[in-house]
Amino acid sequence: MSDTHTSHDNIILAGFMGAGKTTVGEIVAERLGREFIDTDTAISEQTGLSIAQIFAERGEAAFRQLEAEVAQGLAARSGLVIATGGGMLMNAANRHLLESSGVVICLQAAPDVIAERIAGESGRPLAADWRALYESRRPIYEAIEQKIDTGDKSPEEVAEEVIALWRSCL
Ligand code: S3P
Secondary structure, three states: OOOOOOOOOEEEEEOOOOOOHHHHHHHHHHHHOOEEEEHHHHHHHHHOOOHHHHHHHHOHHHHHHHHHHHHHHHHOOOOEEEEOOOOHHHOHHHHHHHHOOEEEEEEEOOHHHHHHHHOOOOOOOOOOOHHHHHHHHHHHHHOOOEEEEOOOOOHHHHHHHHHHHHHHHO
16 A cells, blocks of 8 residues: 555544544445544554553553554555544644545534533543543634534534535545
8 A cells, every 4th residue: 555645535533522523434434435443443452452541551641652653554544534532633743644644624512512422431531621621622623624513413414514525625
């Protein structure tokens, strides 16, 4: 496989925890007949550890390093639908790499929706203090050019919007 990713056609879903990146990404991939990659799943498969275990046993910095390696690998590929972990694009190098490989689309969800979706989650190590994180990250998500307000829409509706938005960017 070429590492020059000349087609720049990946679809990269970004956004905060609970925004629906994985659910929507799976639907988009299925509808387009593309391979779906969830970066957290890729990291778990690579390490044999859950995300919670990586945070607990190796620390967040180690997780961010693994995330950066995954971003590098994925940016060299094309034809993918990628659901990123909520913190992936906070790193400028990850952001630039993934932006260069396709269209980054931010899924936006209101804080009360996020609260509902991630309440009582044990698999998300940063879920406990999510409000402060949400506020601090908001400007970076806002700066992503392509955004979809997931509002009261079903995952299928959001997936259709993702596909339409992606096509309009080609
Ligand atoms: C994180 C979000 C998680 C996961 C990890 C860190 C974050 O992914 O990557 O727990 O920093 O926001 P989801 O956005 O899929 O929950």
